[in-house]
Amino acid sequence: MATDKYTRLELTIYAVGWTIVFCLPLLMQTFEVLSGESYGYRWDRIVRSIQMLMPMLLLFVLHDTVLLPHLFLKRKKGLYFLTLAVAFVLLWYIQEPPMPNPHINPQMMEPGFVPEGPRGRPLPRPIQHGPFDMFHIMHLIIGLCIVFANFGIKLYIQSLRRDVQMLNIQNEKMLQELQSLKYQISPHFLMNTLNNIQSLIETSPATALSTIQQLSKMMRYLLYDNNTQSVPLDKEVEFMRNFINLMRIRYPDTVKISADFPEDGGGVCIPPLLFVSFIENAFKYGVSYTDESVISVKLTMEDSRLIFRCANFISPDANRRRTGTGIGIKNVRRRLDLIYGDRYSLEISESDGMFIVEMKLPVDEGSECKEEWS
DSSP: OOOOHHHHHHHHHHHHHHHHHHHHHHHHHHHHHHTTSOSSOOHHHHHHHHHHHHHHHHHHHHIIIIIIIIIITTTOHHHHHHHHHHHHHHHHHHOOOOOOOTTSOGGGGSTTOOOBOGGGOBOOOOOOOOTTOHHHHHHHHHHHHHHHHHHHHHHHHHHHHHHHHHHHHHHHHHHHHHHHHHHHHOHHHHHHHHHHHHHHHHHOHHHHHHHHHHHHHHHHIIIIITOSSOEEHHHHHHHHHHHHHHHHHHSOTTEEEEEEOOSOOTTOEEOTTSSHHHHHHHHHHSOOSSSOEEEEEEEEEETTEEEEEEEEEOOTTHHHHOOSHHHHHHHHHHHHHHHHTTSOEEEEEEETTEEEEEEEEEOOTTOOOOOOOO
16 A cells, blocks of 8 residues: 555654664764763774664564554454563563673672772762663663554554545545536436426326426435435435436336345445446446347345445447546545545456446444534
């Protein structure tokens, strides 16, 4: 997956932070030389300090690339804390304390002994390393600070990304409302439907009345009912049924149209108008007036997933009529990316003279539909 600007910002923060940390031993030696506390650089001490930082870097890489994204953020918190505890135990035993100066008199290590320097001034006692010495405790505290800092930066970057995604979703909603306006005022669609109704008034008044009712329901749905983040599946299914029934009137019997929708939505809520673009394209580019055409639309629920499948005959003259259809598909993909992330699938293929669209969406049965967009 391509990195966005927030991922690059996060990586930059880590790179700058660790560069500063690894430069600290050299900076401290430089300060000692400039202040006169040392007559030259102790490169062995600098190398030793950098070596002691390497386990901390490994802990950070493990936490940032494995523990945090794949365990903690995936709600596997028990395994996360267990793995983190094991990592700290390994860190405790991997870190080796500095070796005592070989020139120190063993007598200086005895309890109660106070070494004296020039002019009788007391010198600091050599560090003694027991099983719970301050060296290991300090490195344990530093490791915890690294973990907490990683947490803070990761959550801050995620909050920035989430805010931008919400703005993008709202923008997509506005674009979708504009797309809805296209259906509302489409002169082609309305003209053909009204012409069909006019012809039915004389031949079949009852059918004409039913067609007017279907058109009215569609217009009401486009104008009012879909002004939310999600709508009941039953309403979306009713809209698609009305759309297909109106299209049936326009085409001869050589166009075989089948529509299979669930009778009960089961309280499922979905984003509005996700499927109608594919159904419209199926009628627009999959109908031949000379050859037998097939259009099949099916919507099913399987294993907490909503599966939409739309297939249409590939008309020989479809390429002449096809102008810019890829834009609609890109818009749908963009909406799906913003709403579902990587939890959906959309496959578009051609097989045996048929153009096939298959979409799979995750659903939460019984969840309440989201309110209107702010």
